[in-house]
Amino acid sequence: MTTPPKLTRREMLAGTAGLVGGAMLTGLPLEGQAPEPAPAVPPDATKLQGAPTAPLGARSPFEAPTRAPSGATTGSSLTPLQDLSGTITPSDLHFERHHAGIPALDPARHTLTIHGLVDRPLTFTVDDIRRFPQVVRTHFVECAGNGRAAFRAPKPEMTAQQVAGMLSTSEYTGVPLATLFREVGVRPEASWFLAEGGDACVMTRSVPVAKAWDDALIVWAQNGEPLRPAQGYPLRLLLPGWEGNINVKWVRRLELGTRPWMTRWETSKYTDPMPDGTARQFTFELDAKSVITSPSHPDTLARKGWHAISGLAWSGRGRIARVEVSTDRGATWHDAEFLSRPEPKSPVRFQYLWEWTGREATLLSRATDEAGFVQPTRTALIAERGLGTDYHFNPVLGWQVARSGQVTFFAET
């Protein structure tokens, strides 16, 4: 077998150009990707052979979705929600939030140890974990800080990525934590466990044991392949519907005990100051939320007529029961249709068909989950928790459509 030559995108395009030898090439501008030259394609692709097979697939040169990384080891990068369809986030576009960078871990050496209030403290290799009966579940992970800037200091030029891009969804494969807890024999008096990651901050969070008996997982695969390093390779604790940080990546140790450990990440961070001079702690479930991803800034509606308003809705407490869309800043609401089947703690894609008459419009979406919780306005959220609230932002979000068709972020709900 011969190894196909490695071609970069540029070389491939140049080769294509060479084949058609000076024929006029069609180029389309790439939005927001200034330094990249326009992709060159032949005028008629049926008149020459296409590119050969390759070891790895690549996106069309016309598509260049990217995360927006801060570049710091303790930083984040956001999912380009405006570029995505359906509900699954391509693994290379899953948002990142690391507190000490991405550790380099050898799956042959990485282990998960469960100890503390158990009958049999056990250490599992990654291979051990994969021998247990598996489950496949589609869930979102959302950073508790998702949308902070859009809540505190909204600007018209914010994109869906900046407003809500710390939300990503994957199909996970893993083993129920309950299976592992039965294996070690968790003692009845254990009420909390500490989950610890193998990164440079040795991330620790306290979790009520009840979550393990409910739907917690130890996952090793994401969208059909092993987890990406940025998502916890080789093992991650997945607590469906709960704030991102507690889904401890690179998990190496679980200790069973009788009280929370009060780690930095559940005291100094990820707590919500309240107007009465207290701070809420252990706010695990992410309440119902939605965002319109199309149209969104920097789109411009090119023509009057029918447009599909499309977006995502999710709840950390169960299924989404209803999504309503308003095109008149909340004066009237219309039920959106679901384009995918609502599943627990998993986003649904919604759509509402709207005929734009060329007038100014304000597009809003509002989600209701199966428990009856309704996504609040920003005004209601500020009244309840204050502008200084630090995490768990789920206000109704919107987009302002100008007569020119220009779309800008609208936060004043």
Place this chain on the structure above:
Amino acid sequence: MRARTNLNTRTTLACLALAGAAACGDAAANGPATSASTPAAAPAVGPAAFTDYDGAAVAGGPGAGKRFGIGSAAARTAIAAMDRDVGPDGAELPPGRGTVAEGRTLYTAQCAACHGLNGEGNEPTYPRLLGRVADAEGFKFASDPKLPHTIGNYWPHATTLFDYIRRAMPHPQPGSLSDDQVYALTAYLLAQDDVIADDATLDAAALRAVKMPYADRFRPDDRKPTAAPAAARP
């Protein structure tokens, strides 16, 4: 939490028989599998069945006592090497001691480059650590986003400081400090924020006795999961 029927004994056994079948846990929980060639009835068995793992009614969780025999006994030394967490009661605090003065020297040498000479930080990568602000007396963080969440203004437990410095600091060489050094740095930071005296020495007993100024401000989640207040409806 509602009591649920314990289905997991059957689940566990059926899963073993169905090795390789998809959605094993749920399929088995909804009824005994007839044979390995029967496809798992995925559409009829939604993820809702997953909550059958809820074992509140069963001491030790559902299927307690059922095992696959996978994994190896965790070596006591291996656990000890990782088990360095310190909870709010300080029960796990190690031997050792450190003074505020020792902590000041260490801070200047190992911490100030990132967090600033006075703990002012370099946000967002290196958080501000220090500064008791008078406005924080009312714990008005909800109305004032600029109020700094410093150790003295916000942190509810002194043990958290010890635990975090020991596991994650200093940033260029995480986990490299001795327990004495961690006690000294904890003492220095607490003294700078007027939580303990400037001439204090911290050891396990002294750290356990420290009460943070705003410890009583933290309360568990009390949100209503079912419906938002009427005012929240747009």
